[in-house]
Amino acid sequence: MKHNLNKFDLNLLVAFDTLMTERGVTRAGRALGITQAAMSNTLRRLRELFDDPLFVKTGARMEPTPRALELADPVSQALREIRKALDQERFDPMQSARTYRIGMIDYASAMLLPQLVKHLRTVSPDVTIEVVDVGGEEEVLHLERGEVDLVLSRFQWVPPKVSLQRLFSMNYVAIFCPNHPLVGDGPLTLDAFLEARHIHYYPRGMDKTVVDEALEEMGKKRNIIVSPNQYCTIEVRPRIMIEHHLTYAFSK
DNA sequence: TTCTTTCTACCGCAAAGCAG
């Protein structure tokens, strides 16, 4: 089927993309600032246009048909390009007073935020940064829902509608308190690492790290006996480690 | 060629009905 773009209402693609995200006519309508009935009518036109139901009611949700799934990525990418082109035209960092929501865990904040703030003060002095503590699968969901503008994290996979850029690579190290019984003069062995009792902070939504995943692949598991909260991580972790002979593995 | 009027198609709304 070939569509004549002269007669094609591109707003229908925005509606389609919103339906893919919201998975509901009422929610999609609300997101676009129109009534549920108007959204239903838009869906009707989409159905006529593509000669396919596109979304079918499954329980409480409107699930996409195979045809809708086929269209989802190309439509989403096209809209992203259009938005980018429109934004480029008028975006002036020196004039912008936007608030950017950035998802990152405490460690990334500590490492990157000072430099980021310093840089922004020069190139875009009026923007505001709001850091959101996200982790695990939630990161991508936050991005897809537009709840954050950017996530700084480690990703193994992201959906096509999300842009991904590698910033840097890191090595992992384990730190022990002075005179820890498991640490000798030579390099740390896997057995000693597994025998040690660990302290580790998991951000909200994250239940394992790259270390846990690597161990899992070997059929092994480390012995985490303390999972502190974020403030405790920064303030108290070193003290607990020293007092109780604990180990902390982290990216460097 | 320009302006005005009429027609037509489309969109969104409210309300009612239906389904899970």
Add this chain to the structure above:
DNA sequence: CTGCTTTGCGGTAGAAAGAA
């Protein structure tokens, strides 16, 4: 009860036709 669809209605914009 919530959410989706359908129907009927009014508003709006664009196309077509006619007059100056």
